[in-house]
Amino acid sequence: MRLERFLDELGSAALRDALGAEAPAVVRATADAKHGDFQLNGVLPLAKQLKKAPRDLATPVAAALGKSEAIEKAEVAGPGFVNLTLRPEWLAARLDEDLRDVARDGVPAVERAQRIVVDFSSPNIAKQMHVGHLRSTIIGASIIALLRYAGHEVIGDNHLGDWGTQFGMLIAGMRHFGSEDALATDAIGELERIYRLASERGKADPKFGDEARAELAKLQSGDPESRAMWERFVATTRVALDAVYARLGVTFEEWLGESAYDAMLPGVVAMLLEKGIAREDDGAICVFFDDVPELAKVETPFIVRKRDGAFMYPTTDVATLVYRRDHFHADRSIYVVDVRQGLHFKQLFAVGRKLGMTMRLEHIGFGTVLGDDGKPLKTRDGKVITLASLLDEAEARAATRIREEGLEVPEEEILSVSRAVGIGAVKYADLRQNRLSDYQFDWDKMISFKGNAGPYLQYAYARVGSIFRKGALDPATASGPLLLVAPEELALAKQLARFGDVVHDAAESCEPHRVCDHLFSIARLFSSFYEACPVLKADDAGTRASRIALCWLTQRQLGRGLALLGLSTIDKM
RNA sequence: GCGCUCGUAGCUCAGCUGGAUAGAGCAUCGGACUUCGAAUCCGGCGGUCGGGUGUUCGAAUCACCCCGGGCGCGCCA
Numbered sequence: 001m002r003l004e005r006f007l008d009e010l011g012s013a014a015l016r017d018a019l020g021a022e023a024p025a026v027v028r029a030t031a032d033a034k035h036g037d038f039q040l041n042g043v044l045p046l047a048k049q050l051k052k053a054p055r056d057l058a059t060p061v062a063a064a065l066g067k068s069e070a071i072e073k074a075e076v077a078g079p080g081f082v083n084l085t086l087r088p089e090w091l092a093a094r095l096d097e098d099l100r101d102v103a104r105d106g107v108p109a110v111e112r113a114q115r116i117v118v119d120f121s122s123p124n125i126a127k128q129m130h131v132g133h134l135r136s137t138i139i140g141a142s143i144i145a146l147l148r149y150a151g152h153e154v155i156g157d158n159h160l161g162d163w164g165t166q167f168g169m170l171i172a173g174m175r176h177f178g179s180e181d182a183l184a185t186d187a188i189g190e191l192e193r194i195y196r197l198a199s200e201r202g203k204a205d206p207k208f209g210d211e212a213r214a215e216l217a218k219l220q221s222g223d224p225e226s227r228a229m230w231e232r233f234v235a236t237t238r239v240a241l242d243a244v245y246a247r248l249g250v251t252f253e254e255w256l257g258e259s260a261y262d263a264m265l266p267g268v269v270a271m272l273l274e275k276g277i278a279r280e281d282d283g284a285i286c287v288f289f290d291d292v293p294e295l296a297k298v299e300t301p302f303i304v305r306k307r308d309g310a311f312m313y314p315t316t317d318v319a320t321l322v323y324r325r326d327h328f329h330a331d332r333s334i335y336v337v338d339v340r341q342g343l344h345f346k347q348l349f350a351v352g353r354k355l356g357m358t359m360r361l362e363h364i365g366f367g368t369v370l371g372d373d374g375k376p377l378k379t380r381d382g383k384v385i386t387l388a389s390l391l392d393e394a395e396a397r398a399a400t401r402i403r404e405e406g407l408e409v410p411e412e413e414i415l416s417v418s419r420a421v422g423i424g425a426v427k428y429a430d431l432r433q434n435r436l437s438d439y440q441f442d443w444d445k446m447i448s449f450k451g452n453a454g455p456y457l458q459y460a461y462a463r464v465g466s467i468f469r470k471g472a473l474d475p476a477t478a479s480g481p482l483l484l485v486a487p488e489e490l491a492l493a494k495q496l497a498r499f500g501d502v503v504h505d506a507a508e509s510c511e512p513h514r515v516c517d518h519l520f521s522i523a524r525l526f527s528s529f530y531e532a533c534p535v536l537k538a539d540d541a542g543t544r545a546s547r548i549a550l551c552w553l554t555q556r557q558l559g560r561g562l563a564l565l566g567l568s569t570i571d572k573m
Numbered sequence: 574g575c576g577c578u579c580g581u582a583g584c585u586c587a588g589c590u591g592g593a594u595a596g597a598g599c600a601u602c603g604g605a606c607u608u609c610g611a612a613u614c615c616g617g618c619g620g621u622c623g624g625g626u627g628u629u630c631g632a633a634u635c636a637c638c639c640c641g642g643g644c645g646c647g648c649c650a
Contacts, residue, residue: 030593032593039593048630077593078592080630124650166649286647298576300646305648306648308648313649341650342576344645346577374643401612402612408610432587433586433587434587440585440586445585448612450599450612452587463610463612467609505589513587517587520598521597534608537609573612
């Protein structure tokens with residue numbers, strides 16, 4: 001269910017019935033349990049508007065709310081809040097419904113599904129994926145899972161950097177320094193080596209630079225030999241990329257790289273010129289934004305064709321916009337890209353609006369991954385860290401921790417468990433805080449197995465499973481009904497009831513960390529419940545059945561939530 | 574210079590778009606394993622929310638000004 005939305009509607013109805021006013025109820029969870037479970041704040045602004053004493057208005061509203069079967073207690077407090085306490089029986093009945101809804105755990109889908117393209121990950125061909133791609137990939141994958149669960153139709157698109165000037169260098173470099181054998185065994189290593197040599201040579205020798213540009217021109221004009229070479233670069237890189245994505249459990253519906261839009265580029269520029277959106281400036285074709293308030297003071301133009309006639313990534317991005325509108329008929333297009341590209345996207349979206357696009361366009365930015373020195377994460381000798389080596393280290397560290405802790409994991413399972421824990425720890429660390437802020441990468445915290453970290457949640461999940469194993473129970477047969485008596489039971493139940501709101505809010509705002517917060521709080525409340533309330537050894541059959549149901553609901557919500565974050569669950573760890 | 578962004582407990586971070594006495598984790602101190610997994614739980618300590626002014630019933634949140642950090646700014650992506 002969506003508890004907060006339900007209460008909001010209940011509150012609006014109460015304002016209408018008691019005061020004849022159409023006003024937002026503004027129902028929020030209370031910060032402090034002594035103010036009840038939720039508070040209705042809507043009376044205060046209304047009182048001001050009507051020039052009446054807030055508490056006088058709040059009194060009949062509270063009375064109206066008190067009549068609802070959902071509300072145990074509604075009382076006026078402070079300057080004019082109405083504090084609401086849920087009736088445990090009502091709450092229990094709602095959770096019983098969620099329990100029976102195996103398909104969606106009681107979380108309703110949105111009324112109007114949108115078609116949404118999510119542009120994420122986007123690594124470059126001929127290069128290793130590095131930590132810079134980590135956040136886009138992990139955050140993007142989670143946002144997709146959230147939007148999909150919320151009921152939208154989502155197309156995940158890997159907008160590969162597979163086109164552009166670097167390919168002239170690579171082809172020329174391959175001709176001069178390339179090794180077929182090396183390309184076959186370690187494609188990316190070889191391509192990176194070639195690129196390095198080629199760019200050094202290009203700086204020292206202008207003729208080499210000319211050659212590279214000539215190769216690029218041949219490639220772009222469709223020369224079969226150049227094309228074949230490019231295709232090999234792409235294909236061999238894909239093998240390495242696929243390996244990383246497999247480890248991360250990330251998939252894409254589309255792999256529409258920059259090259260997919262190449263044929264559209266001249267048309268895009270012509271259209272922008274024709275519509276008077278772009279104009280020539282100092283030889284280049286540019287869009288200026290004097291008429292867009294938020295961009296008027298920025299002088300940087302949006303260049304869609306260089307002086308030498310070549311197109312640029314902004315050109316490709318406009319083409320992509322057009323394609324997503326005309327081909328996918330997308331309602332919404334989301335870009336999960338470093339915040340530092342904020343200006344580029346503001347400009348791109350402004351171009352979209354100039355083109356009359358109604359598609360909702362969003363740049364979902366994220367901050368930089370920092371090392372413990374507060375600077376962008378690098379290896380000790382200052383190199384970029386490849387994603388593959390980062391994941392290797394995560395798994396190795398997790399395995400070490402598991403052995404140190406002396407857990408009941410048989411040796412043959414340590415590999416698979418440490419994989420789930422290690423990769424999960426990395427993902428969780430990335431997702432748990434507001435994506436816009438930079439985040440400090442800290443192995444020890446991540447895999448410390450304490451506090452707000454992935455392993456703690458996986459542990460909580462496994463612990464619930466252990467109860468079922470111990471009792472030889474099939475949780476699927478758990479049917480309650482829930483009896484919420486002990487304070488720990490009630491506290492856990494109230495939190496479980498918020499899941500639907502959390503998921504929808506997180507999906508709408510593209511903020512996976514809200515799910516992290518919720519799951520962490522569920523795991524803690526479950527642990528407290530677990531300490532205080534015997535499940536298998538409960539005093540009577542009714543209590544036992546209720547607690548088993550509560551466990552089952554908890555485990556499903558943890559499992560579902562972890563899946564939305566891209567973490568796998570482990571039955572025994 | 575212009576623009577964006579951040580500043581909350583010793584550390585790492587939340588704070589639901591204006592609500593009540595600002596919350597977590599880690600660290601630290603003190604408790605709890607003969608009962609379902611102690612990778613756990615219970616409790617204590619810890620704050621002029623960078624500073625100031627304003628908006629109003631009410632500000633960590635909104636506006637403006639300072640201070641301090643990070644980032645971005647014509648033919649790379």
